[in-house]
Amino acid sequence: MLVKIKNNLNYLAVGAVFAFVSFWTAKTPAWSDDFNNIVNGKGLTFLQIAQTQYHRYFVWSGRVVAESIASILVSLGRIPFGVLNGLVFAIMSLLILKLAGVSNLHEPKSFIKYTFILLGLFWLMPSFGQVVLWTSGSGNYLWTATLNLAFIYYILKKVDPKKWAVLCLMIPVSFLSGASNENSGVGVIAFLLLYFALNKEQIRFMKTRLLLLLPYLLGYIFLIVAPGNSVRARVHDAWFMQFSLFDRLTMRFTGLNDIVSAKLLIPLILLILFVALRLVHKDYKFVIAEVLPYFVGAALMVYALVMSPELDPNAGRMYLLPFLFVLIATTKSMELVFDDQLNRFVLILVFMVMFLETFLSLSSGFIDSMKTNIAIQLRYDSISEQKKHYNHKRGIVVSPYSYVGQTKYSVSKETDFDMVAKPTGPYNILLSRAFGVTKISIK
Structure with missing residues (x-):
């Protein structure tokens, strides 16, 4: 019995994560942008969502894939959304484990890596409440990041595709992944090109699947050429475009450096630590071929925002996929070699600190969120x-x-979006429409 449990620890952990995230999500009410998709207490129909996103593509933004996912999730209601969200979170964690090089989930050592991934997700993920618990945020970031990871995993599988039905299914998945997010697309494409360049011997396993790059690129083009992008740019870029190109670049570059220090510093330190151990053991080829592409992809996703006028230093949700890339590279770099004294010391120290910090952050964050x-x-x-x-x-x-949320686990943290005394405020109008009344104000 104990042997059976030991060989299935990963599956037990996945089930626990699914149940926990599902419960937490279902207990989190709709918030801010969610009410764009609610009228008179009811979610929009699929036809209404399609019409809204068609209009949005031409007048505001090309990110209609992510927004469509978010709209559908809002319309499902809290419990169905909670269950699906927990499932997607669990799938994302398994994709990270697979991309980190774990092929056998029954192997006891793989549970160590999966534990590291879960500690990383619950402790270090930027803007956890906004990315996971907020319906609009989850649709825009968690779900689309999972789509991108599924696309990458399928491309990198080191076997020829035997199920052509799956390959055909991946065509729309590839398009949707490419059309999901502007800076993510840049990083994913750069990652794959660099990975192929450094691992030419593996291309023979991927020849058929490489064709999926075409729908991915088409999806990305669909996203960036949307007529609505220029409309939105005129609204948000007016002040930004007053500066010279040099000033715009330096403003955003230094701002992004600050954001990396605030949101991604600890994950990067862990990556450097495990890469350093690999280099001590002279595993240069592995670091260059397997780790470097993820690091470069993550960096490009972050610094692709260098020309963006909308750079909120508190909005960590847009850095989810760069964070996941760093987490994959770190887990991939981790050598579970316990007979090496230095390696054993580092692993024990890292896990003790991560367990402590995750417990402190997650327990307080869960209470704050509730x-x-x-x-x-x-x-x-x-x-x-x-x-x-x-x-x-x-x-x-x-x-x-x-009560107002104080930690990153709160759905309201990082979005100062509330009603005002006059019923003509933007959020007042949004809530009035959602609840089917003419006006709502705040004392």
Whole structure:
């Protein structure tokens, strides 16, 4: 019995992660942009979502794939979304494990790497609440990042495709992955090109699957040539374009450096640590061929934002895929060689620190998140209750939130998006439409 449990630790961990994230997601109420997809208390229909995103493509943004996913998830309701979100999170964690070089999930040593991945995800993931628990954020970042990882994993599999149905299914997946996010597309394409250049001997295993690069590139082109991008640029770029090209580059470059220090420094330190151990053992080829492409891809995803006028230093959600690339490279670099004294010492030290920090951060973050959820839900309950005795002249008046999230695990952290005293505020109007009333204001 114990042997059977030992050989299936990864599967038990996956089940636990799925249940935990599903529960946490389902207990998190709709928030901010989610209400773009709710009218009179009901989510948009698939036809309405399609019409909205078609219009959006021409008047605001090409990121209609990610927004469509988010809209569908909002329309499903909290429990179905929670279950699906937990499943996607679990799949993402397994894709990271596979891309890190683990082929046999029954091998006990693979559980050590999977534990490292889970500690990294729950402790170090930027803007956890915004990326995982917020419906719009999850659709835009968690789900699209998972699509990109699935695309990369399928391309890099070292066997010829035997199931042509799967290959055909990957064609739309490749297109959707490419069309999901501007800076992610740059990094993924650069990663694959560099990986092929450094691992030419593996191309023979990938000849058929390399054709999937075409729909990926088409998806990326579809994203960046959207007419709505220029409209949005005129709204957000006006102040930014007043500066010279040199000033714009230096402003964003230094800003991105600060963001890397704030959001990705610890993951990068862990990567450097395990790469250094590899170099001590003179494993240069592995570092260059297997680790360097992920690092370069992550760097390009971050610094592709150098020309972006919308660079919020608090919005860590756009750095999810770069973080995952660093996590894959770090896990890949980790040598589970316990007979080497230096390697054993480093592994024990790293895991002890990560277990401690994850426990402290996650336990406090979970409590903070739940308190935030309760405060948000109390406001929604107040609106619903007042709607039963609705006074058109007075409208609905709600109190300020009784609690505001303090950690990255809170859905409201990093989005200062609230109503104002006058019912004409943007969020007031959004909530009024969502709840089917004429006006809502805050005390």
